Amino acid sequence: MTGGGDCPGLNAVIRAVTKTATRSFGDEVVGFMEGWQGVIERNFIDLTNYDTSGLIDQGGTILGTSRSSPGLYDGGLEKAKNSIEEMGLHALVVIGGDGTLRAAHELETLGGNVVGIPKTIDNDIAGTEYTFGFNTAVQIATDLIDRLRTTAESHNRVMVVEVMGRHVGHVATHAGIAGGAEVILIPEQPFDIEEVCERLRRRHATGRYSSIIVAAEGALPREGSVEFGEPERDMWGNVKIGGIGDLIGKSVEQHTGFESRVTVLGHVQRGGTPTAYDRVLCTRYGVAAVEAIHDREFGTMVALTGDTIARVRLNEVIDHEKPVSQRLYDVASHFFA
Numbered sequence: 057m058t059g060g061g062d063c064p065g066l067n068a069v070i071r072a073v074t075k076t077a078t079r080s081f082g083d084e085v086v087g088f089m090e091g092w093q094g095v096i097e098r099n100f101i102d103l104t105n106y107d108t109s110g111l112i113d114q115g116g117t118i119l120g121t122s123r124s125s126p127g128l129y130d131g132g133l134e135k136a137k138n139s140i141e142e143m144g145l146h147a148l149v150v151i152g153g154d155g156t157l158r159a160a161h162e163l164e165t166l167g168g169n170v171v172g173i174p175k176t177i178d179n180d181i182a183g184t185e186y187t188f189g190f191n192t193a194v195q196i197a198t199d200l201i202d203r204l205r206t207t208a209e210s211h212n213r214v215m216v217v218e219v220m221g222r223h224v225g226h227v228a229t230h231a232g233i234a235g236g237a238e239v240i241l242i243p244e245q246p247f248d249i250e251e252v253c254e255r256l257r258r259r260h261a262t263g264r265y266s267s268i269i270v271a272a273e274g275a276l277p278r279e280g281s282v283e284f285g286e287p288e289r290d291m292w293g294n295v296k297i298g299g300i301g302d303l304i305g306k307s308v309e310q311h312t313g314f315e316s317r318v319t320v321l322g323h324v325q326r327g328g329t330p331t332a333y334d335r336v337l338c339t340r341y342g343v344a345a346v347e348a349i350h351d352r353e354f355g356t357m358v359a360l361t362g363d364t365i366a367r368v369r370l371n372e373v374i375d376h377e378k379p380v381s382q383r384l385y386d387v388a389s390h391f392f393a
Contacts, residue, residue: 057148058117059091059125059156063175063189064330065338066117066151071108072342073149078105081350086145091122091152092159096135098143112335115328125159133159137168147349151175153187154374157357161370164355171348172357172370173341177326179226182376183368184359188341191333193220193325194230197270201235204319205268212265214256214308214316218301220325221272225380227325229388232270238393239267241304243274244379249282249304253311259393260314267393269308275300282307340365 058066070087077083085103088094101107101119111118126132140148147169150160153176160170174181177193197219208215217237219227225242232240239255241247256267282303305318330338337360344358344365356367 057088057091057095057150057152058119058121058175059150059152059159060121060123060175061153062116062121062326063177064115064192064326064328065188065334066119066121066175067111067114068330068335068338069151069173069175069188069342070103070118071111072339073345074103074108075105076343076346077349081346083346086143087119090120091124091156092126092132092136093122093124094119095139095148096126096129096132098139112339113329115330123155125155126162127159133163133166136163137166140168147171147354149173149345149349153178154181154377157181157370158374161355161374164370169349169352169354170370171345171354172373173345174357174359174373177227178221178224180224180378181357181373182378183357183373184361186337186360188334188338189326189330190226191337192328192331193227194234195331196325196328197227197231197321198234200319200321200324201231201237201268201270205235205266208266208268208317212315214267214269214305214312214314216269216271216301216305216308216316216318218271218273218318218320220321222274223377225272225275228270228272228275229380229384232268233388233391235268235270236391237268237270238391239269240385240388240392241269241271241275241300242380242385243272243276245385246276246278247281248278249307250311252304253308255393256308256312256314260312265314267314269304271300271304273300277303 086100087103089099151173174187177189179190204215301318305316308316
């Protein structure tokens with residue numbers, strides 16, 4: 057099953073799990089539709105070697121996905137466990153981010169056989185160096201930053217680029233470094249808008265009249281720096297993130313007089329085909345998940361450690377956010393305006 061937001065590489069993982077299970081181990085595989093909802097309601101399709109051929113480069117997920125969790129259903133976890141047992145399934149491969157993997161851990165505590173695969177463009181899951189989808193999102197953001205720089209230089213503008221990153225700024229940091237951004241703003245490092253503007257003034261004083269600011273959607277100003285209204289919440293109770301790019305753009309113009317434009321990349325970062333790196337990582341994760349099942353290493357998540365795919369316990373992963381390291385942010389700061 058695939059849960060949570062969509063992400064480049066989901067189909068590549070489905071392909072790898074199915075082909076490895078059917079061709080190398082003689083298993084039968086089914087795919088639950090629409091995340092946990094499909095598990096609870098037993099809405100599934102058969103997956104075969106033939107069905108999953110040609111999926112490695114396709115974006116999205118043939119199984120569909122949703123942000124529903126077992127907790128939204130009366131006795132949802134028990135129903136999910138009953139579905140697995142009564143259908144005669146030996147294990148459930150759960151492909152998702154923190155929320156989806158948390159539900160997988162809860163299912164495991166009830167006796168469900170689960171193996172997790174880390175998925176999110178934010179790269180915020182503990183226990184693994186990289187989640188699949190992250191590399192693709194960074195490449196998409198970098199490509200767009202490259203394009204925006206040429207128009208920024210043509211019009212002597214400050215370009216503010218808002219990228220995804222609710223609680224952590226991995227996409228912003230990596231794309232900002234790769235795109236040569238003059239300022240990178242992330243949730244881990246609250247910013248002072250006057251300090252940002254002073255950097256831009258110094259740059260402009262040297263005759264460079266265009267700049268790129270990359271901001272994660274969850275970036276926050278220091279208290280007293282600039283007013284940011286009380287955020288709205290979605291139907292799941294999560295804070296609605298976004299709008300920081302507009303706030304920064306307007307503030308820069310007000311404080312410096314420099315013409316500013318804002319581009320919000322939004323869901324374009326989550327769509328389309330995965331990069332070659334992510335296709336390989338997805339394949340390795342899918343193979344490793346099936347191997348973990350046959351080794352009966354349930355309650356684990358496959359993870360990238362160095363150049364090795366390891367297995368880490370789900371209880372060591374959930375609720376342990378992985379922030380951008382200070383060392384990496386310090387590397388980026390050498391190139392700030």
